Amino acid sequence: MERLPGWIRRHIAAIRALLVLTAVLGAVYPLAVTGVAQALLGDHADGSPVEKDGTVVGSALIGQSFTTADGAPIRKYFQSRPSAAGDGYDPTASGASNLGPEDVLDVLAVPGAKNAQGEPDTGKQSLLTRVCARSRAAGELEGVSGARPYCTADGVGAVLKVFPAVGAPTRVVSANQACPAVPFAAEYRGVKVECARPGEDLAAGRTVPVRGAARAVVPADAVTASGSGLDPHISVAYAELQAPRVAKERGVSLDRVKRLIADNTTGRALGFMGEPAVNVLTLNLALDAPDKG
Template sequence: MRLPAWLAQHLAALRALVALTIVLGLAYPLLMVAVARVPGLAGNADGSLIGRRGSALIGQSFTDAQGNPLKQYFQSRPSAAGAGYDPEATSASNLGPENVKLLNQVCRRSKAVGELEGVDGSRPFCTRGGAGAVLAVYPGHAVSINETCPATPFVREYQGRPVRCAKEGEDYSAAMMTPIRGGAPDHPAVPADAVTASGSGLDPHISVAYANLQVPRVAKARGMSPERVRGLVEAHTDGRTLGFMGAPAVNVLELNLALDRS
């Protein structure tokens, strides 16, 4: 007996639904799970977890309840992902290289890292107080926009114009914004990755230079020799990707766990 056209169409749709459910809803996911269990891939599939301490692929902070760096641990690079290293809010700050807010962040972080590590935290276009050295220049005067009154501006004059402190709530958008390089060294003691977030905000690595900068502090806090701590840094330094891409980097979580085991 020939089925009505409408019923035949519904049965065909039902058969397609069952077939696709079996293939795409069961067979394919099970195949992917099986592939993920292949030796060498299982760790990445599980998130590269290191015990209950975190993932080797996602950075984390090593601070106390007030957000102060724990001196016995190596510090990660800053994060712009949510409240910090949030995989559900991975992102960069989206601030351009000439953005005053970004410059202030960099200057403030550089000063703080310098104080923590006992080195000169100054860098170009930053004031000694850890603010962006930016002037709002007018025909007859200039304003240090990141130094609010009654602060004393980092320079007294600019090209013959007296420099004033900024007034709270004042609009300086009509002025010519001019960054001032200052006398900071061309190569600051504080590396760039210590003061800037990665593109994802989740980077678990720091540069070898930033790790070596932290060695004396960590060694002193743990009562270890700098040579021993530096040896652990070298042991947890990953080489260039495929041997030529990027730069060697240190996995902070793995390094800190190795310190705890020492």
């Protein structure tokens, strides 16, 4: 039999290698890993699904919202921490907002203006204003003060723009409070504080965040998203803040609710890393279960 040309032999060898590697790495190895995972890890290998009445209602590893169709909190349930993953807790869009502590200035919506897509201009909230708005909303929901350092009473960032940027001020604007809002501070260094006119360029001014005298009652995890946006847990402090509301809405004792919080609290990793945390999904399912005394 005539020997095949070298270039054909090389192509045949490449095809053989492709088929062997496809079988090993595309079938044998994944099946082996899956089999070991199923044997050793059980439900963890399937994403730690949580069931109710035989139906999977979520994962113990991924957070979810407990709100109505229009986004209002369902008062009889504990609320999760905010999420920046897609529209919320989307595993395909996991990630943070990537906004840092210096993101304190809003882009105010201009009445009547439209964006590039022809939709009404909605402006853009800074990270500070998001935190302030969430703190105010959580305070209203739980019946406590939603006040927070660097936040105004109406739930936006307490930030001034001072002109000129250097030297004695001659004009001061509350940058995140659109007119006709009343500025959170009446004056700054003897200069009357103005409300902000949407669309005005304030870039030339000096940015001055104002801490104020407020002390935060609402915990940090109630107003900030996790790095992944998928965190299924809240702090014990946030759970305890919500407990009186949940107990009242369900007509059950506060002691029972606190007992369920404790039952659904995980300790520190390896006994010393991180802080105890409460799984919101399993806690809410425990609340829905009949009381066994």
